[in-house]
Amino acid sequence: MRIACERLVxxxxxxxxxxIDLDGDGRVIAVESDRPGARADHVLALAIPGxxxxxxxxxxxxLRGRTHAGGGDFWRWRDTMYRVAGSLxxxxxxxxxxxxxxxxxxxxxxxxxxxxxxxxxPGGLPYPDHAMEIALAEAAAEAGIRLTLLDAAYxxxxxxxxxxxxxxxxxxxxxxRWLERWHRLRGALASSHPEVTLGAALHSVRAVAPEDLGxxxxxxPADAPLHVHLSEQPAENADCVAATGMTPTVxxxxxxxLSARTTVVHxxxxxxxxxxxxxxxxxxxxxxxxxxxxxxxxxxxxxxxHEAGARLTIGSDQxxxxxxxxxxxxxEGGARLASGRRGVLPxxxxxxxxxxxxHTSLRPGARTGIEVGEQLDLVALAPRSAxxxxxxxxxxxxxxAADDAVASIVRGRYQDSSALRTRAWDAFExxxxxx
Amino acid sequence: MRIACERLVxxxxxxxxxxIDLDGDGRVIAVESDRPGARADHVLALAIPGxxxxxxxxxxxxLRGRTHAGGGDFWRWRDTMYRVAGSLxxxxxxxxxxxxxxxxxxxxxxxxxxxxxxxxxPGGLPYPDHAMEIALAEAAAEAGIRLTLLDAAYxxxxxxxxxxxxxxxxxxxxxxRWLERWHRLRGALASSHPEVTLGAALHSVRAVAPEDLGxxxxxxPADAPLHVHLSEQPAENADCVAATGMTPTVxxxxxxxLSARTTVVHxxxxxxxxxxxxxxxxxxxxxxxxxxxxxxxxxxxxxxxHEAGARLTIGSDQxxxxxxxxxxxxxEGGARLASGRRGVLPxxxxxxxxxxxxHTSLRPGARTGIEVGEQLDLVALAPRSAxxxxxxxxxxxxxxAADDAVASIVRGRYQDSSALRTRAWDAFExxxxxx
Numbered sequence: 001m002r003i004a005c006e007r008l009v010x011x012x013x014x015x016x017x018x019x020i021d022l023d024g025d026g027r028v029i030a031v032e033s034d035r036p037g038a039r040a041d042h043v044l045a046l047a048i049p050g051x052x053x054x055x056x057x058x059x060x061x062x063l064r065g066r067t068h069a070g071g072g073d074f075w076r077w078r079d080t081m082y083r084v085a086g087s088l089x090x091x092x093x094x095x096x097x098x099x100x101x102x103x104x105x106x107x108x109x110x111x112x113x114x115x116x117x118x119x120x121x122p123g124g125l126p127y128p129d130h131a132m133e134i135a136l137a138e139a140a141a142e143a144g145i146r147l148t149l150l151d152a153a154y155x156x157x158x159x160x161x162x163x164x165x166x167x168x169x170x171x172x173x174x175x176x177r178w179l180e181r182w183h184r185l186r187g188a189l190a191s192s193h194p195e196v197t198l199g200a201a202l203h204s205v206r207a208v209a210p211e212d213l214g215x216x217x218x219x220x221p222a223d224a225p226l227h228v229h230l231s232e233q234p235a236e237n238a239d240c241v242a243a244t245g246m247t248p249t250v251x252x253x254x255x256x257x258l259s260a261r262t263t264v265v266h267x268x269x270x271x272x273x274x275x276x277x278x279x280x281x282x283x284x285x286x287x288x289x290x291x292x293x294x295x296x297x298x299x300x301x302x303x304x305x306h307e308a309g310a311r312l313t314i315g316s317d318q319x320x321x322x323x324x325x326x327x328x329x330x331x332e333g334g335a336r337l338a339s340g341r342r343g344v345l346p347x348x349x350x351x352x353x354x355x356x357x358x359h360t361s362l363r364p365g366a367r368t369g370i371e372v373g374e375q376l377d378l379v380a381l382a383p384r385s386a387x388x389x390x391x392x393x394x395x396x397x398x399x400x401a402a403d404d405a406v407a408s409i410v411r412g413r414y415q416d417s418s419a420l421r422t423r424a425w426d427a428f429e430x431x432x433x434x435x
Numbered sequence: 436m437r438i439a440c441e442r443l444v445x446x447x448x449x450x451x452x453x454x455i456d457l458d459g460d461g462r463v464i465a466v467e468s469d470r471p472g473a474r475a476d477h478v479l480a481l482a483i484p485g486x487x488x489x490x491x492x493x494x495x496x497x498l499r500g501r502t503h504a505g506g507g508d509f510w511r512w513r514d515t516m517y518r519v520a521g522s523l524x525x526x527x528x529x530x531x532x533x534x535x536x537x538x539x540x541x542x543x544x545x546x547x548x549x550x551x552x553x554x555x556x557p558g559g560l561p562y563p564d565h566a567m568e569i570a571l572a573e574a575a576a577e578a579g580i581r582l583t584l585l586d587a588a589y590x591x592x593x594x595x596x597x598x599x600x601x602x603x604x605x606x607x608x609x610x611x612r613w614l615e616r617w618h619r620l621r622g623a624l625a626s627s628h629p630e631v632t633l634g635a636a637l638h639s640v641r642a643v644a645p646e647d648l649g650x651x652x653x654x655x656p657a658d659a660p661l662h663v664h665l666s667e668q669p670a671e672n673a674d675c676v677a678a679t680g681m682t683p684t685v686x687x688x689x690x691x692x693l694s695a696r697t698t699v700v701h702x703x704x705x706x707x708x709x710x711x712x713x714x715x716x717x718x719x720x721x722x723x724x725x726x727x728x729x730x731x732x733x734x735x736x737x738x739x740x741h742e743a744g745a746r747l748t749i750g751s752d753q754x755x756x757x758x759x760x761x762x763x764x765x766x767e768g769g770a771r772l773a774s775g776r777r778g779v780l781p782x783x784x785x786x787x788x789x790x791x792x793x794h795t796s797l798r799p800g801a802r803t804g805i806e807v808g809e810q811l812d813l814v815a816l817a818p819r820s821a822x823x824x825x826x827x828x829x830x831x832x833x834x835x836a837a838d839d840a841v842a843s844i845v846r847g848r849y850q851d852s853s854a855l856r857t858r859a860w861d862a863f864e865x866x867x868x869x870x
Binding site: 061065067070103290292293298320334336384385387389403421422 | 504505765774775778857864
């Protein structure tokens with residue numbers, strides 16, 4: 001297959017009349033520029049690399065546009081979310097994830113990290129054959145997105161509290177049993193869905209006891225991506241300090257959870273010492289600005305974390321908004337609101353967040369440029385979007401919107417955004433059926 | 436003309452199978468509901484009332500996607516904006532305003548308040564025949580948006596400082612001469628563009644001296660809308676207190692500028708006493724969240740102002756983003772980030788902000804429902820937008836995006852959003868020509 005891009009904008013370059021040849025497996029054979037008028041299977045007027053979504057809870061999509069009247073705080077929202085979590089089976093999970101992942105690809109995300117904790121039947125009895133996890137893998141295949149399944153250890157309700165209610169579906173009981181299931185899942189995916197990257201997650205310091213953090217980390221392969229919710233709300237910091245005498249960051253660091261393969265999610269309420277520690281560990285940070293505004297979490301510390309050496313990435317988290325460009329604009333905008341300065345994060349850092357750093361958070365060592373030998377990911381943008389008129393090529397990342405994405409190529413597979421949006425609608429209808 | 440809405444969602448109602456009859460002037464003759472299958476000139480699957488944009492500087496659109504690398508603060512951004520302001524003539528002003536207003540109507544805004552200070556030639560010599568103001572009126576007519584032209588008094592660079600550079604184009608020299616021009620402009624618009632509402636603006640306490648504030652307010656008709664920038668940046672508060680011993684809010688109040696016909700813009704950095712005073716005066720507040728993030732202004736005081744009795748509205752201001760739904764989502768989101776609570780502003784208040792309160796800020800006494808005798812404004816949304824699947828009718832205002840608007844009716848005139856976006860592109864090209 002041959003793809004022509006009248007203009008291809010990457011982090012550092014603007015290539016005009018680029019021509020990309022792919023083999024039958026979607027791998028790049030050759031990239032040339034300055035080849036105007038060449039014949040191609042698809043001609044993209046304006047293209048950028050595929051964008052990475054490092055934090056998603058697919059099923060939270062069912063809450064979009066349904067929680068405003070409830071008011072309250074994060075914890076009241078969580079009660080509503082738990083009611084939805086309690087109602088899902090593998091079929092509905094597959095349907096809602098297909099809807100969400102299709103909306104993501106339509107918007108320009110070509111890879112997603114699914115932070116997954118809804119493992120078991122109501123009450124906690126396991127499904128046979130990893131039914132929930134396979135449902136997510138099937139949804140990703142249907143939508144055509146690269147999936148990193150971040151299977152989460154969720155073992156308790158909070159410091160010294162056993163899981164209850166919907167949380168019984170999340171828990172494997174002990175760190176050892178979670179690890180056992182994780183390794184079995186790895187085997188199952190390797191045979192049925194080799195395209196899925198299996199990663200791991202520690203839900204949070206609330207949900208995994210200090211002694212289990214070390215156990216869990218030690219039982220994972222060294223190359224598995226490891227994600228963890230960190231300091232999203234002040235209350236979880238206070239509980240952690242009260243129970244352990246440490247901030248969540250310090251606790252995670254001392255149990256070996258912080259390293260270059262780690263992505264901490266949110267990292268909203270940190271001390272200066274936390275920021276220095278996260279930077280020194282070279283972690284990635286998944287900032288989820290649309291969710292953090294929706295849940296009233298706070299503006300976070302993007303500029304300081306970047307300065308300290310952490311790698312910023314973006315996530316759509318609860319999927320109330322699925323728009324990578326909005327996340328980027330809010331990532332920079334939040335840093336501006338927090339500092340009263342403009343252009344806080346260099347443009348290259350915003351590109352890294354949406355592309356390289358994001359993909360690396362999901363697949364350590366990923367080669368994510370338009371590189372010979374790699375399966376191609378690209379996003380095609382509308383050539384004459386009124387929104388982008390006059391915008392400088394490298395600033396489009398903070399000026400575009402989801403609807404400017406008109407087509408995507410993931411692993412060499414071309415899909416129209418409009419067809420993906422129709423599929424998202426249909427799958428959502430299926431997920432809501434009988435609700 | 437007859438408009439059918441399969442579903443019409445207003446602040447308080449959800450009408451199914453609504454039928455709206457219009458006379459030749461676009462005025463509503465009758466509204467009925469439960470009339471499925473009736474013949475109509477336009478069938479809208481999902482419609483909402485027209486949305487109001489209470490604060491726009493059309494020409495700032497030329498800076499979209501061009502200032503990130505500059506960094507700095509608000510004041511450095513202003514230098515860049517002044518360079519653009521220095522380069523415009525009436526033809527380019529008409530072209531860029533046509534682009535911006537077309538993008539607005541495409542996105543669901545049916546009325547705009549243009550806060551206009553670029554009056555004169557470079558150096559300050561007047562154009563003949565109100566050329567800049569007529570250019571804006573023509574642009575609004577071309578785009579089909581309701582225009583309230585807020586002609587601004589801008590008389591000095593700051594406390595005790597004469598205007599300089601681009602500001603020479605803004606200034607009429609004295610409050611008397613500004614008033615004189617304002618009244619002449621009123622006559623000129625009444626004959627050439629009777630569809631335009633002429634309002635007035637005091638640029639800010641920086642740009643109008645205390646003695647001139649009272650003069651200006653006193654010389655205006657009591658029914659003219661009056662807008663003023665208020666406390667966008669801490670530095671202007673400090674300067675005002677240093678020069679007058681008063682906060683900008685107190686100064687405006689003591690000079691008679693605060694009343695129910697007044698809209699204060701931004702109101703980001705206020706004291707508790709300021710908030711109480713603004714509430715007691717029953718002012719409207721134009722919150723411009725996408726701009727306030729872009730310029731690093733701050734999160735503001737939406738919840739407190741609402742609580743105190745002020746009426747919230749939304750504005751696109753510098754037009755880096757033109758998306759009323761995004762402004763609404765960020766209005767509520769900013770209140771959540773500031774408070775750590777959810778559902779801070781009642782849904783009805785968000786609807787008021789985007790509709791009734793906004794329209795009233797632009798046309799005091801406006802009847803802005805779907806009302807017999809009034810010219811009809813409506814926005815048609817995509818019937819099967821994946822983004823809106825599952826969203827409750829009254830929550831769509833905070834869940835939709837500009838691209839969900841597929842058509843608009845303003846004063847009874849129907850326009851497709853896609854045609855408007857093409858017009859926006861073409862007009863922007865014209866505005867950038869030779870740049």
